[in-house]
Amino acid sequence: MQTPTIMTPPLLKANRHPFECPIELLERWVKINSESHNHAGVLTMQEEVSFELEALGFEVKWLHPENDSTGLPLVVGTIPGIVAEGINFICHSDTVHHSLDMPHELQKNGDYAVGPGVVDNKGGIITALLGIKNYLESLKKENKEPYYTLRFLCSPSEELGSPGLHRYFKEFTHDGFMALGFEPANEEGDIIESRKGNRWYNIQVTGHEAHAGRNHDKGVNAALELSQKLVELNQLTDYEKKITVSIGHLQTEKNKYNIVCGKASAKIDLRFADLKTRDEAELKIQGILATSELYNRDKSKTTEIKYWVEDDCPPFSKGQKSKYYLDLYKNLISDLEKRKIKSIAVGGAADSNYLNDYHMAIIDGLGPIGHGMHTKEETIYLPSLQSRSLALTRFLQKISQENYQ
Numbered sequence: 063m064q065t066p067t068i069m070t071p072p073l074l075k076a077n078r079h080p081f082e083c084p085i086e087l088l089e090r091w092v093k094i095n096s097e098s099h100n101h102a103g104v105l106t107m108q109e110e111v112s113f114e115l116e117a118l119g120f121e122v123k124w125l126h127p128e129n130d131s132t133g134l135p136l137v138v139g140t141i142p143g144i145v146a147e148g149i150n151f152i153c154h155s156d157t158v159h160h161s162l163d164m165p166h167e168l169q170k171n172g173d174y175a176v177g178p179g180v181v182d183n184k185g186g187i188i189t190a191l192l193g194i195k196n197y198l199e200s201l202k203k204e205n206k207e208p209y210y211t212l213r214f215l216c217s218p219s220e221e222l223g224s225p226g227l228h229r230y231f232k233e234f235t236h237d238g239f240m241a242l243g244f245e246p247a248n249e250e251g252d253i254i255e256s257r258k259g260n261r262w263y264n265i266q267v268t269g270h271e272a273h274a275g276r277n278h279d280k281g282v283n284a285a286l287e288l289s290q291k292l293v294e295l296n297q298l299t300d301y302e303k304k305i306t307v308s309i310g311h312l313q314t315e316k317n318k319y320n321i322v323c324g325k326a327s328a329k330i331d332l333r334f335a336d337l338k339t340r341d342e343a344e345l346k347i348q349g350i351l352a353t354s355e356l357y358n359r360d361k362s363k364t365t366e367i368k369y370w371v372e373d374d375c376p377p378f379s380k381g382q383k384s385k386y387y388l389d390l391y392k393n394l395i396s397d398l399e400k401r402k403i404k405s406i407a408v409g410g411a412a413d414s415n416y417l418n419d420y421h422m423a424i425i426d427g428l429g430p431i432g433h434g435m436h437t438k439e440e441t442i443y444l445p446s447l448q449s450r451s452l453a454l455t456r457f458l459q460k461i462s463q464e465n466y467q
């Protein structure tokens with residue numbers, strides 16, 4: 063990994079106190095237009111989050127995305143634990159509202175409130191902050207240090223796929239054992255137990271171009287080689303195993319009739335539900351693309367097949383590692399909200415995907431209850447700010463408890 067650009071966030075304005083009331087903080091943050099492309103607004107949010115983290119005792123660093131000119135940093139707050147092994151908390155400060163004519167105000171209506179980013183993800187950040195705050199205060203009363211290292215990550219560009227940040231996320235899995243994502247819970251209060259992952263392959267086949275009439279036997283057809291490989295790749299699709307292959311794009315070098323095609327390329331999307339399925343599929347894909355099948359007539363020439371992965375998003379699933387924690391978290395919420403809480407599988411990826419690896423446990427959807435994300439009706443159920451943050455506090459207490467002597 064290249065050395066990241068690390069910055070210490072600028073000091074926040076005077077006369078600012080750390081938040082006491084989560085709804086007041088939400089009101090303040092909804093007024094900040096942090097639509098993904100409004101860099102000044104996103105930066106203000108990153109400063110706000112950094113301020114609250116520092117007030118809680120986090121050491122805050124800003125990491126700049128690789129190959130990205132926006133200058134928008136990933137906020138990384140750390141509180142070292144008794145052990146280096148850590149929990150990654152993931153949330154984001156950018157929102158999706160640029161095309162919506164929506165006032166930057168929190169419009170309250172009883173237990174509900176509407177506003178841009180109110181659950182996706184400003185309410186989520188606040189849930190995480192409040193849960194951690196209460197956890198740290200409870201430790202202080204008992205004169206204890208946090209057992210696990212706490213690492214708080216706030217992306218400036220999740221809605222754009224957090225470009226340039228994936229390698230940092232991967233790095234954070236090395237000393238992590240768990241990631242908790244604060245994307246909103248759905249209207250029923252369900253949390254997220256799994257998200258599919260994807261791997262995008264760009265395949266380039268080079269054959270030997272020849273005139274289709276005069277020199278057919280001298281040519282090796284790249285388009286034919288590629289087509290045969292695509293048929294084989296497509297056979298990896300298995301709906302039972304939740305793995306799909308899609309050919310999204312197919313192209314030859316020249317738009318002509320009278321040639322044996324010399325160059326052809328394709329873009330392939332592979333989707334999978336868990337890491338094991340992904341790795342098995344990867345081996346099969348490597349096998350399929352390792353050998354050329356086509357030759358010219360005297361077998362002196364063949365094709366060359368090159369490919370690379372353009373996007374690599376791990377899945378996370380309710381595996382052995384997650385199940386215990388997931389059940390614990392669900393039970394804690396169920397106790398607090400006096401109703402049964404489910405966990406669900408979601409197709410789309412989020413930053414939490416990039417924090418997965420074989421040794422990790424991942425849970426997402428731990429933010430407040432809401433609906434209408436990315437629309438004018440984006441709504442938060444306000445009491446869930448309290449119940450979900452309290453669930454986080456209890457969860458952190460519970461998983462650390464057994465480790466203290």
Ligand SMILES: [Zn+2]
Pocket residue numbers: 154182183220245
């Ligand atoms: Zn989100």
